[in-house]
Amino acid sequence: MLFDVIIVGAGAAGLMCAGTAAARGRSVLVLDHADRPGKKILISGGGRCNFTNLDVSSAHFISQNPHFCKSALARFTAADFLAMVEEHGIPWHEREHGQLFCDRSAADILDMLLSRCRRHDVRMHLPCAIESVRKEQDGFRLETSRGILHCASLVVATGGLSIPKIGASGFGLDIARQFGLHIVDPDAGLVPLRFTGPEKEALQSLAGISMPVCIRCRNARFREAMLFTHRGISGPAVLQISSYWQPGDSLEVDLLPGLDAAAWLQRQATGHPGMRVDNALATRLPKRLVALLMQMQSLPRRPLKSLSEREIPRIADTLAGWRLKPAASEGYRTAEVMRGGVDTRELSSKTMESRKVAGLYFIGEVVDVTGHLGGFNFQWAWSSGHAAGQAA
Ligand SMILES: Cc1cc2nc3c(=O)[nH]c(=O)nc-3n(C[C@H](O)[C@H](O)[C@H](O)COP(=O)(O)OP(=O)(O)OC[C@H]3O[C@@H](n4cnc5c(N)ncnc54)[C@H](O)[C@@H]3O)c2cc1C
Structure with missing residues (x-):
């Protein structure tokens, strides 16, 4: 024919x-x-x-x-x-x-x-x-x-x-x-990313949390929701960035998108000097995430007023550029x-x-x-x- x-x-x-x-x-x-x-x-x-x-x-x-x-x-x-x-x-x-x-x-x-x-x-x-x-x-x-x-x-x-x-x-x-x-x-592309080893174990405690973030990798950035899963991370922000991510790359996650984290922390320290760092973070972030950040990033569990001039920018950097290094994507099965x-x-x-x-x-x-x-x-x-x- x-x-x-x-x-x-x-x-x-x-x-x-x-x-x-x-x-x-x-x-x-x-x-x-x-x-x-x-x-x-x-x-x-x-x-x-x-x-x-x-x-x-x-x-x-x-x-x-x-x-x-x-x-x-x-x-x-x-x-x-x-x-x-x-x-x-x-x-x-x-x-x-x-x-x-x-x-x-x-x-x-x-x-x-x-x-x-x-x-x-x-x-x-x-x-x-x-x-x-x-x-x-x-x-x-x-x-x-x-x-x-x-x-x-x-x-x-x-x-x-x-x-x-x-x-x-x-x-x-x-x-x-x-x-x-x-x-x-x-x-x-447009695929969830997963972790292995200790990072996977640590992040598993966050499974189910969905939150707005700004996520960056290479020259791309997306401000959307990120979802923690039992195997890794997903949600629109992660699917978008996955199309740019290459094995070996780290992601930078701004957990307080649209907010100047250092200025915010400074304001908190002035307004609530007796409040502990973890409690201050928990006013903005899910408690399970705060607990993990305190542990993974060794953040000081002390009143805000006791933070030194160096500590505020360090905490702010963690909040504005949390580094995550996925091991792999979920591949064509779910892409x-x-x-x-x-x-x-x-x-x-x-x-x-x-x-x-x-x-x-x-x-x-x-x-x-x-x-x-x-x-x-x-x-x-x-x-x-x-x-x-x-x-x-
Ligand atoms: C779960 C999911 C949700 C999506 N949602 C959206 C969305 O909401 N919006 C959006 O813009 N995009 C979405 N996409 C992406 C979008 O579906 C694809 O980009 C789009 O379908 C590509 O169109 P295409 O015609 O090139 O390929 P396809 O639509 O995949 O069509 C290819 C066709 O070729 C046939 N074929 C393959 N191999 C052979 C072969 N060897 N011999 C004969 N036939 C063959 C297949 O059976 C199929 O019918 C989604 C994708 C998935 C997987």
Whole structure:
């Protein structure tokens, strides 16, 4: 069978691309090894799909080339996606940081993408295993569990390596390697971090505590909530910073974000000179955390008035820059995304087509463009899918 466009991967980017290409009159086939399309869409955003963000800019994406995503994001914007959502009568709401979610369920987004595909006669083969891909003179030849297929344009939309139990695979990276495209080392992103040894044991006493922090690593910083778990740390602040963290890095956690810790301590010492350091800290921080800080950082358990000029800044430094050194991330089992992927230098930023192999496109998470938490990864899927759908 011959198609203008075959798209491998019936996820967010693949379905967007399919609808766009088919609306241009291209004959389009979507293949997926899963039995149902859009499984990740369905589990996203706690089942409500954080489908985009009101503040989309390249600053919310991580890539070896931070400019690469700009063109596609500008040509299919968050407003464009929102217009589609409204046209389909999907009720939505805004949460903090401009994040947009479905009111009812993520299934609304998947239904919208599928109905757009149906309207334009997109064919679907699910499940379908792809055994081999070969370049031919005027396109590609795919050997699949449903027979031999041919296409002029092949779009790889197989996502990243996160959550293998719902069908993530390294197919996209393998195809890139097969055609000699460079790959930026992939790793888990938006993922909890864990500790080992004495640090793990000490921090376990904090399990269940969630608190606002400002967390820093390398050149990134995020002011959001951090959650202590039995294995380590999680919550939005940690998921965000995990996309920058590399093994061996320490994190710096400001436990009193937005407050000048030294000035605050000084005020406490003046206002409540008889109050002990731990009791003063407990007016701002959870008691279990204070107990741990007193012990781990050997803070003086004395009245504030007895603190020397050197001690106040030392305590303040601990509060404003508590250093934690995770041993590892929780890996692809729980990661929301894969960072790294097909090197953007290999692709046209306008069309997502390979510069080396005419007719071969990569879109969505398989590309080295990773969004922050907050709807940015879906927006990249929509925008890159649209870009390829306009060209393939
Ligand atoms: C738990 C969770 C929650 C998330 N929540 C959000 C959120 O609220 N907002 C947000 O912006 N992002 C969220 N994300 C990230 C977002 O889901 C992804 O970035 C996005 O789905 C990527 O789109 P994609 O089309 O590139 O890949 P996917 O949506 O993962 O689709 C890839 C498709 O390719 C198929 N496939 C894989 N390998 C093969 C193969 N070998 N052969 C055939 N088919 C194959 C898969 O079955 C799948 O259908 C979340 C991720 C997770 C894991």
